[in-house]
Amino acid sequence: MQAVPLTRIDEEKNWQTILAEAVRDGHELLRLLQLEHSELAGQLGGDGDFPVLVPRPFVALMQQGDVRDPLLRQVLGQQEENRQVPGYVTDPLGExxxxxxxxxxxxxxxxxxxxxxxxxxxxxxxxxxxxxxxxxxxxxxxxxxxxxxxxxxxxxxxxxxxxxxxxxxxxxxxxxxxxxxxxxxxxxxxxxxxxxxxxxxxxxxxxxxxxxxxxxxxxxxxxxxxxxxxxxxxxxxxxxxxxxxxxxxxxxxxxxxxxxxxxxxxxxxxxxxxxxxxxxxxxxxxxxxxxxxxxxxxxxxxxxxxxxxxxxxxxxxxxxxxxxxxxxxxxxxxxxx
Ligand code: SF4
The missing domain is CATH 3.20.20.70 (Aldolase class I)
Structure with a gap:
């Protein structure tokens, strides 16, 4: 497995540009990681109010082809998020x-x-x-x-x-x-x-x-x-x-x-x-x-x-x-x- 290459251009861009170019779509994220045909593609979803958002330097730290990549798991919206589970609430810390x-x-x-x-x-x-x-x-x-x-x-x-x-x-x-x-x-x-x-x-x-x-x-x-x-x-x-x-x-x-x-x-x-x-x-x-x-x-x-x-x-x-x-x-x- 390989890390996704981070181009020289990314390193030279300023942070606002990198942010503007962040990945905002689960399908695109999977495509970048060569996972578009994996089982993850059928599980995409999640809360529409909390969309996928991942800057490309972070994607570059992920391993291509790894459905269990620990960085990917933190940021890929999945249908599982929509399941209501007792005890899980919108304001868990009572803020x-x-x-x-x-x-x-x-x-x-x-x-x-x-x-x-x-x-x-x-x-x-x-x-x-x-x-x-x-x-x-x-x-x-x-x-x-x-x-x-x-x-x-x-x-x-x-x-x-x-x-x-x-x-x-x-x-x-x-x-x-x-x-x-x-x-x-x-x-x-x-x-x-x-x-x-x-x-x-x-x-x-x-x-x-x-x-x-x-x-x-x-x-x-x-x-x-x-x-x-x-x-x-x-x-x-x-x-x-x-x-x-x-x-x-x-x-x-x-x-x-x-x-x-x-x-x-x-x-x-x-x-x-x-x-x-x-x-x-x-x-x-x-x-x-x-x-x-x-x-x-x-x-x-x-x-x-x-x-x-x-x-x-x-x-x-x-x-x-x-x-x-x-x-x-x-x-x-x-x-x-
Ligand atoms: S964990 Fe931190 S960076 Fe991530 S969504 Fe929450 S506040 Fe933002």
């Missing part, structure tokens, strides 16, 4: 009550989450926010002002998290403006960016973005979302390096996914590959029970087996914390296995 005003989710003490963009560069089929009402959280200039006033009015907030939708879909100028406004709030000391864009479009890690985060008076952390070592391509590693060198803290969170990373060796390789790229494994999430993602769930016993293997085979600093989120809880729940 809506914490959505205190447009663009602001305030769940935990000391930090607040700003929905900086109403979409992502990739539609991950297991995403717990796949039903999030982004349309109600579209933030214009006035709402941004109100969101920042909310943060300024609560002196207990020391950290602002830009999440999404993916905040790195904002361009560098917009992001710099927003970060500057956050930095002007005296009690905010830390800025955290949760993003999957660099994993699917490494070109998003521009020198301007790196410089802006490194120069900010806020302590900047970028939390990536990588689930499988095959997602850590050469271009991502190359572009993370200056960030790390200039003092931006790099962390990763993963989700345990059936058919993707439910293999103890793969999970250990993921931690090793992240660390080699200067990224510390931070969280390993048990799947949130979101409607349309039941086929990614693992039995609790299997989750325990996988994590115990990791504990036995990795040094402590490469062991992510195994957690789940429970609606209404004031913190993530550490799972003891």
């Amino acid at each position: 809506q009550p914490a959505n205190v005003r447009p663009g602001v989710v305030h769940k935990y003490h000391g930090r607040v989450l700003l929905i900086a963009a109403g979409g992502c560069a990739v539609n991950c089929r297991y995403c717990f926010r796949r039903h999030f009402p982004y349309a109600d959280n579209r933030v214009g200039r006035k709402q941004w002002q109100e969101a920042l006033e909310y943060v300024a009015a609560d002196a207990s907030i020391s950290e602002v998290i830009l999440s999404g939708g993916d905040p790195l879909l904002l361009d560098d100028a917009a992001l710099a403006r927003l970060c500057g406004q956050i930095a002007d709030i005296g009690h905010v000391r830390r800025l955290r960016i949760h993003t999957r864009v660099p994993v699917v479009i490494p070109q998003r890690l521009t020198p301007a973005l790196t410089g802006m985060l490194a120069d900010s008076c806020l302590q900047a952390t970028v939390v990536l979302h990588v689930n499988h070592p095959a997602e850590i391509g050469h271009e991502l590693v190359r572009r993370l390096e200056p960030m790390r060198r200039q003092g931006v803290t790099l962390l990763n969170q993963s989700v345990l996914l059936q058919g993707v990373n439910d293999d103890p060796e793969v999970l250990c390789q993921l931690s090793e590959a992240l660390f080699a790229a200067g990224v510390l494994p931070y969280y390993l999430h048990r799947l949130d029970r979101v409607q349309g993602a039941h086929h990614f769930a693992l039995p609790d016993e299997r989750v325990g087996e996988l994590y115990r293997y990791m504990k036995e085979h990795l040094p402590g600093y490469l062991l992510p914390r195994l957690v789940c989120e429970e609606a209404g809880q004031p913190h993530k729940t550490l799972l003891m296995v």
Whole structure:
């Protein structure tokens, strides 16, 4: 099997162009991977409100001809998503009550989450926010002002998290403006960016973005979302390096996914590959029970087996914390296995 070649042209294009050229059709994705005649072709489907969206650099990391490719499984919409399964709901983390005003989710003490963009560069089929009402959280200039006033009015907030939708879909100028406004709030000391864009479009890690985060008076952390070592391509590693060198803290969170990373060796390789790229494994999430993602769930016993293997085979600093989120809880729940 071969990886799909990423052309030189892709590496030279800017990230906006790469995003505009993303694959938006399951049939095309299968064709690129020479899987158009495989059993997957008959299973295509999924939620029309959450269409297939996959940038081509991510496709280039997949293996041609492999129906079980772990990256493909994360992004290919399938009819199985339409099955209603008891216990799988549209808002598994109960975020809506914490959505205190447009663009602001305030769940935990000391930090607040700003929905900086109403979409992502990739539609991950297991995403717990796949039903999030982004349309109600579209933030214009006035709402941004109100969101920042909310943060300024609560002196207990020391950290602002830009999440999404993916905040790195904002361009560098917009992001710099927003970060500057956050930095002007005296009690905010830390800025955290949760993003999957660099994993699917490494070109998003521009020198301007790196410089802006490194120069900010806020302590900047970028939390990536990588689930499988095959997602850590050469271009991502190359572009993370200056960030790390200039003092931006790099962390990763993963989700345990059936058919993707439910293999103890793969999970250990993921931690090793992240660390080699200067990224510390931070969280390993048990799947949130979101409607349309039941086929990614693992039995609790299997989750325990996988994590115990990791504990036995990795040094402590490469062991992510195994957690789940429970609606209404004031913190993530550490799972003891
Ligand atoms: S990038 Fe993150 S927020 Fe966006 S669909 Fe994927 S998991 Fe969800």
